[in-house]
Each structure stands twice: as C-alpha cells, then as structure tokens.
Amino acid sequence: MTHLDSRNLPLSTKSDLAAERYREGVDLLLSAWPGAAEALDEAIAVDPDFALAHAARARLHAVRTELASAKAKIAKAEEIVSRHGTERERSHVQVLSLAISGQAAKALERALDHADRWPRDILILSLPLGAFGLFAFSGMSNHDQARVDLCERHARHFNGDDWWFLTYLGWAHAENGNVTHGRKLTERGYELRIDNANAAHALSHAMYEAGAGEDAERLLANWLPRYDRAGILHGHIAWHSALGALERGDPERALAIYENYIQPSVTAGMPVNVVSDTASFLWRLQAYGHTVPAGLWAAAATYSAEYFQKAGFAFADVHMALIAAAVGDTAAVGQRTEALTGLIDAGALAAGPVVPAICRAALSFAEEDYPGCVRILEPVAAEVVRIGGSGAQREMIEDMLLLALMRSGEVVKARQLLDHRLHRRPSPRDMRWQAMLTA
CATH class of the missing domain: 1.25.40.10 (Tetratricopeptide repeat domain)
Known part of the structure; x- marks a missing residue:
C-alpha cells in the first residue's frame, strides 16, 4: 500500500x-x-x-x-x-x-x-511565500508581484478548495495591491480552516490594507482566544491588534496589549517577530507622541542582544538599529551601518544601500535631527520594499519619513505623501495628521 x-x-x-x-x-x-x-x-x-x-x-x-x-x-x-x-x-x-x-x-x-x-x-x-519567505528576503523590489505570479501559476493544481493555498494566494494579492480580491480569497481559506494562525494573520492584513481596521480588530478579538499562547504567531497577531488601537488613538489599549501579549517576557514568538514587533510598536508609540513606560526599550534591547548581532539580514538589521537608536547606543548603529556598507561593497547584501540608509535615518530621527532623517531617507524611500516583511511592517519607515517631513516644516511634501497614503488606504491616524497640516 x-x-x-x-x-x-x-x-x-x-x-x-x-x-x-x-x-x-x-x-x-x-x-x-x-x-x-x-x-x-x-x-x-x-x-x-x-x-x-x-x-x-x-x-x-x-x-x-x-x-x-x-x-x-x-x-x-x-x-x-x-x-x-x-x-x-x-x-x-x-x-x-x-x-x-x-x-x-x-x-x-x-x-x-x-x-x-x-x-x-x-x-x-x-x-518562497509569506512576509518572511524566500521572495520577501531576497532583496527583490518586486517580491510582492513575484508571490502573486507563483501562486497564480500553480492555482489550477488546487481546485479552489485548499485552505492552505487560498490563504497564501489571497495574502499575495492583498499585499500586491489587489486588496478586495485578496480579502475574498483569504476569507475563504480562513473559513475552511479556522484553526490556522496564518489565515487569521493574512485576513487581518487584508483588512488592514483595505482600511478596515475595525473589522481586523473584531476578527482578532474573537479569534485570538482560541489560539494557545504557545503558538509562534500569537504575539505577532496581537501586535496587529495593538496597531489597530494606536490607529484609533487609544494608546492605553495598545500598550495593554503589548504588555500582556507582545513584549519579550510574555511571548513565545519567533525571534525575528519578537525583535521586529517590539521595536516597531515602541517606535510607533513614541513617534506618535505617547510615552513609552520606563524599561520597555531596555527590555527589547536585552532580548535583541541574543539575536541578529551579525549584519546582513536586512529586515532584522533595520529593527536592531531602531532599538539601538532608541536606547542611545549610537556606536551599535554605527557598527551595523559600517558592516552593512562593507557587505554592499562585497556584493553580499541583496537588499542594497537602502538598509544602512534606514539604520542611519533611524538614528537621526531618534536624535531629533529631522532634516537629516529626510535627507537620508527620502532618496531611498522607493527601495524600502527590498527589506522584506509585509506592507504593514514597512509602513513604519514611511511613517518615519512623513513625521520627519512634518517636523522639518516640509509641509508640501508631507501633504503629498499623506494624500498618497489616504488614497491607498484610509487611516484614522493619517486623517488626524492631515487635519494638523491643514489647520
């Protein structure tokens, strides 16, 4: 047999x-x-x-x-x-x-x-699929399209009823900008296997990209209790809920989610998720004008010291630099930037110059040198996609540029970037920022 x-x-x-x-x-x-x-x-x-x-x-x-x-x-x-x-x-x-x-x-x-x-x-x-797949971390600028092409090439082999394939086909389309179609496919994959963290995660991404943040929050609030905290995506999916609360202007709720589910001491997540989720959440909380409680940045730095010390993993490099900049470790940012530049010179960093540029920009932003941040980040903004991850994760870098423009008095450029973002995805936070710029 x-x-x-x-x-x-x-x-x-x-x-x-x-x-x-x-x-x-x-x-x-x-x-x-x-x-x-x-x-x-x-x-x-x-x-x-x-x-x-x-x-x-x-x-x-x-x-x-x-x-x-x-x-x-x-x-x-x-x-x-x-x-x-x-x-x-x-x-x-x-x-x-x-x-x-x-x-x-x-x-x-x-x-x-x-x-x-x-x-x-x-x-x-x-x-090759997913936010942390071989395409995403290849350094390609068109990895979102490459995932769609791969899935569509093989779709005929799955007969439209495979929970795994539908999840990734939908996620690929949503990340590539075909959000309505992507959400429909992902919802079908989720319905076929609800005990699937990748489906809940992908569906929350599709909702986020569609500007349906409240839908995503409701989905995750109902779904997350069925997922054991030992699940490797538990903390990251909670991170999406925390971002939703920040979008709505509820930092207390966002911080409670972080402290209960996301911070290194409470999550069983993959190190790459723990480092990126802690760095990006705390950065957003602080950059949006809220207070980061004492000790949270230090805890993120202590955890991250066990991982990704060797430069060359672009997605991790960016978040390690964020943490180092936040705790004032300028030497660590400089060393990582120097190492990344050496890798570029040796042809060994597929994502290219955008990676050390983001690291330098993060340090400038942390030091409140907003014009310097703009000078570094604006020329490479179109290349940020090369670091991999998802659109929701990379949006933090766009936030950095936008806030640096606003705080540098570059009102016209800030409005142009905001208009583009609001056209792409309605966001309560961006609408608040737009109101500030037009007041």
Whole structure:
C-alpha cells in the first residue's frame, strides 16, 4: 500500500501511523498551530527511516531559530534519501537543506524548480511565500508581484478548495495591491480552516490594507482566544491588534496589549517577530507622541542582544538599529551601518544601500535631527520594499519619513505623501495628521 501526504503525493514509509502523523504535523506546521512538533516526532519514532518526517521537523526547528537541531535533522533526512528516496523526496530534502544552511538564493531557485515539477508539494511551495519567505528576503523590489505570479501559476493544481493555498494566494494579492480580491480569497481559506494562525494573520492584513481596521480588530478579538499562547504567531497577531488601537488613538489599549501579549517576557514568538514587533510598536508609540513606560526599550534591547548581532539580514538589521537608536547606543548603529556598507561593497547584501540608509535615518530621527532623517531617507524611500516583511511592517519607515517631513516644516511634501497614503488606504491616524497640516 502506498501512503500519501495530505495533497496526495506518495510517501516513502510503510507505516500507516507515521504517514498519518506526518500529514497532521505538516498541516499544523503550515497553519502555525501548536502540536506540529509532537506529531512529527511521533512519525519519526514510529518510522526512524522516514526522511520527509525528519525534513519537516528540521523545517520546524528552523522556523523557531533552533538552527543546530534543524541542521542535525536535515542531515539525517539527507542520509536517508541518499539510500532510499524518490526523486521528489530527494529534491524536497535538498531544497530544505539549502534553506536551513543559509543558501537562500539557491534555495529559492531550487524551490521554484521543484514547484514546477511537484506544485502540490506545499511544504516546498510555502518557502518562497509569506512576509518572511524566500521572495520577501531576497532583496527583490518586486517580491510582492513575484508571490502573486507563483501562486497564480500553480492555482489550477488546487481546485479552489485548499485552505492552505487560498490563504497564501489571497495574502499575495492583498499585499500586491489587489486588496478586495485578496480579502475574498483569504476569507475563504480562513473559513475552511479556522484553526490556522496564518489565515487569521493574512485576513487581518487584508483588512488592514483595505482600511478596515475595525473589522481586523473584531476578527482578532474573537479569534485570538482560541489560539494557545504557545503558538509562534500569537504575539505577532496581537501586535496587529495593538496597531489597530494606536490607529484609533487609544494608546492605553495598545500598550495593554503589548504588555500582556507582545513584549519579550510574555511571548513565545519567533525571534525575528519578537525583535521586529517590539521595536516597531515602541517606535510607533513614541513617534506618535505617547510615552513609552520606563524599561520597555531596555527590555527589547536585552532580548535583541541574543539575536541578529551579525549584519546582513536586512529586515532584522533595520529593527536592531531602531532599538539601538532608541536606547542611545549610537556606536551599535554605527557598527551595523559600517558592516552593512562593507557587505554592499562585497556584493553580499541583496537588499542594497537602502538598509544602512534606514539604520542611519533611524538614528537621526531618534536624535531629533529631522532634516537629516529626510535627507537620508527620502532618496531611498522607493527601495524600502527590498527589506522584506509585509506592507504593514514597512509602513513604519514611511511613517518615519512623513513625521520627519512634518517636523522639518516640509509641509508640501508631507501633504503629498499623506494624500498618497489616504488614497491607498484610509487611516484614522493619517486623517488626524492631515487635519494638523491643514489647520
């Protein structure tokens, strides 16, 4: 009897239970839901020669930044498929191995080739997708469009009823500006599997991009209690709720969400989310004119000191610089900027000069040198997309430029940027700022 995965691809295991637990584990992994580790560990225990179970477990370790464990598990998967694995399984393991070993460009190339041959192998198809996927962190300026193109190229293989695919197809469209269509698709994916943190997250993004902040807040307020706090996206999804409260002009509510669900001492999130969510929330709170309680920036700095000290991960670099600037560590910002410039000179930073520019601008903003911030940030504003992440995450950099323009007396330019933003996405905060500029 041939065992199949959840998308009807054959699996090299003779165990019914191992195949069942693998299917469950992968779906839990791809919905960012607790229990994936236990399911995959049981699949491995039942069949220690089940290569794809080892590979999926390696992927989960990598998502949690448990790199030593990820490398050990993927090495085991490689050893097994070298002895007895199908062509698809060997390719599957190789793509994950490249991603785990940090060879992102090669991993992206091989993942796209693999998807052309086996489009329903969704663990591999997932790698280029999402705000933290291989496309987003490739340094490409058109990664939003690239995700849409990839999903649409393979849509015919999913028959319009796959919860995972609909979620990512909708998210890709919403991030790329086709918000109404993206929200409709994402809502369908969410309905098909509500116990799916990626779907709730994607739907909140679609609502945010549509200017439906209150819809997003209601969605998350109703949904988040069903998601265990051990879930890796729990804190980040709460971050969206906190941003919604800030948009409405309710900093007390936003700060309560931060303290209860987002700050490093209370979240089980991925380090990249914890660093970026803490930095960007506290920056917004302060930049919008509210008081950051004593100790919160210091706690973010203490946590971040354990991660991303080596420059070269553009999205993390920007948020590490924000934290360093906020706590007055100008030397750290300078060292990171110098290291990034060296990587650019060596052709080793795909996102390019926009990354050290944002780091320098963050320091200028923190030092209240608003004209200096404008001089640094305005020329590279169109390139911010290269750092990856989502539109909601990158909007902070646009806020930095807008506030720097306002505080520098550049009223005409500030109005032009605000008009563009309000046309793209109605925002209560932007409307308040527009009223200030026209008063």
